[in-house]
Amino acid sequence: MASNMDREMILADFQACTGIENIDEAITLLEQNNWDLVAAINGVIPQENGILQSEYGGETIPGPAFNPTNHPAPAPTSSSSAFRPVMTSRQIVERQPRMLDFRVEYRDRNVDVVLEDSCTVGEIKQILENELQIPMSKMLLKGWKTGDVEDSTVLKSLHLPKNNSLYVLTPDLPPPSSSSHAGALQESLNQNFMLIITHREVQREYNLNFSGSSTIQEVKRNVYDLTSIPVRHQLWEGWPTSATDDSMCLAESGLSYPCHRLTVGRRSSPAQTQEQSEEQSTDVHMVSDSDGDDFEDATEFGVDDGEVFGMASSALRKSSMMPENAENEGDALLQFTAEFSSRYGDCHPVFFIGSLEAAFQEAFYVKARDRKLLAIYLHHDESVLTNVFCSQMLCAESIVSYLSQNFITWAWDLTKDANRARFLTMCNRHFGSVVAQTIRTQKTDQFPLFLIIMGKRSSNEVLNVIQGNTTVDELMMRLMAAMEIFTAQQQEDIKDEDEREARENVKREQDEAYRLSLEADRAKREAHEREMAEQFRLEQIRKEQEEEREAIRLSLEQALPPEPKEENAEPVSKLRIRTPSGEFLERRFLASNKLQIVFDFVASKGFPWDEFKLLSTFPRRDITQLDPNKSLLEVKLFPQETLFLEAKE
Secondary structure (H helix, E strand, O other): OHHHHHHHHHHHHHHHHHHOHHHHHHHHHHHHOOOOOHHHHHHOOOOOOOEEEEOOOOOOOOOOOOOOOOOOOOOOOOOOOOOOOOOOOOHHHHOOOOOEEEEEEOOOOEEEOOOOOOOOOHHHHHHHHHOOOOOOOOEEEOOOOOOOOOOOOHHHHOOOOOOEEEEEEEEOOOOHHHHHHHHHHHHHHHOEEEEEEOOOOOOOEEEEEEEEEEHHHHHHHHHHHHHOOOOEEEEEEEOOOOOOOOOOOOHOOOOOOEEEEEEEEEOOOOOHHHHHHOOOHHHHOOOHHHHHHHHHHHHHHOOOOHHOOOOOHHHHHOOOOOOOOOOOOHHHHHHHHHHHHHHHOOOOOOOHHHHHHHHHHHHHOHOOOOOOOOEEHHHHHHHHHHHHHEEEEEEEHHHHHHHHEEEEEEEEEOOHHHHHHHHHHHHHHHHOOHHHHHHHHHOHHOOOOOEEEEEOOEEEEEEEEEEOOOOHHHHHHHHHHHHHHHHHHHHHHHHHHHHHHHHHHHHHHHHHHHHHHHHHHHHHHHHHHHHHHHHHHHHHHHHHHHHHHHHHHHHHHHOOOOOOOOOOOOOOEEEEOOOOOOOOEEEEEEEEOEEEHHHHHHHOOOOOOOEEEEEOOOOOOOHHHHHOOEEEEHHHHOOEEEOOOEEEE
């Protein structure tokens, strides 16, 4: 029989060879094989060409020689994998360094440290010194199974499991002030924690948001809604060591912020453990059929399962989504919307408040261009799919946005029999007996349902019935497919509506034709007279403006100084000006002439400076923006320059 020290070494080697990180699972498998390392490994890792050789005894069966280049080390797995090389278990451990995980707790903090087993305890303290800002000399690292250890101790000599929990004591350092701790706690209570929870049996991952004030018990109850694993049968991994009480709020539990990973599975019953031991099964997470019976029979003892085990049904734990026998459907929908928001948050579809008939009016009985599809959400609190569908599908931002743009969304709760019967009556009246019978025969676990309704000329057609066991992508695809059908029908309705309106307009025009004929003739005559008068007035104004412009042009032309000759005693500047039509105006000016004379010359040719800009080319300058009292020499229009005219905007 192996001693305790030998068993720790066998356990460490078994975990290194198989990659099984769960200590309970590894111990179970070793106990099933009487702590025979080779037999336990062969039970998990199928061999093709031989078995492993053991240092702990057992027969050696030869196999092919091991070549590291041809056979890389297998990746760790929690179940089984192909394992071709024939090596001793000690060789496997020595070839690949074993990684150890440490979760170190210090006051309200948790630090994760991953090191090879060849490192020392002092190296862990060095990492903690950087993370916690605590000198190594002030630090006492506790939690070792072998008692206190020296900093120079090699981790491999301690024969540690893969996952370890330690804690730091600092007796020489003063505790933090209570006020700062209270402030940090209050801040944590206001934070939201993302819990990434893996359901071990089905390998499904849930991303759930909880406030820091939520309790661990509330998390477990929500997980019961998602996985159907009662709280008392839940087996958790990943909670911090400080989370010792289910009534503790998440802010005090030591969870990593903002995200923390947890794993949940179903706890094995004693009957299941016995059955697994007899069958030598390697799966330690199989669920016994007696679990459900145990729960169902609990009421025989006169106790409330929900109060004793914290696993009451949704109807006991939550307020009703909709009152029973509500007289006004609008009031029922108001309570439904408020309760939906309190459970799943404010990011959800905008539910229409009113009767189903009013929703029809809003969606269908409007102009064809304004019509929308009607989406009817049928809720059922007793379905295990409801919480996942609402939180992860119906409240997804993409779904909420698409429904808001293209649908009128109406909701109803079928949890209570009276409300269920009431909806089936409405369904039979509006959609027919076939649709009502389809909904009537739906099982509870198939809810919630999402009905897509399209209004037609004489009836309402159910395009699609979407059950709760769907994904966001599939739900979006089915909504888009319904939208394509609706869009095609809507285009036909718009065309028919436009043609009908056109015919009605023609008829109205014909009815009004005789009555309006005399008024039209009179209006036409009066309009012609007004037009002639306006034309005459505009013509007079145009003539006056032309005469005024011509008078100004002539006065400017007469006021211009005479053009100097090319050979002159004074410096002469020759300007060449291009008009918008492409023609050129050429003239000589004295270099001492003011710039205003150039403006007057251009205006005398029919291009007044208040309507046109005079620009130079290189560099491009707006000459009209310069001081008109400066000389041509001062504005660098000497000895010659080419300018062009451009109309002002």
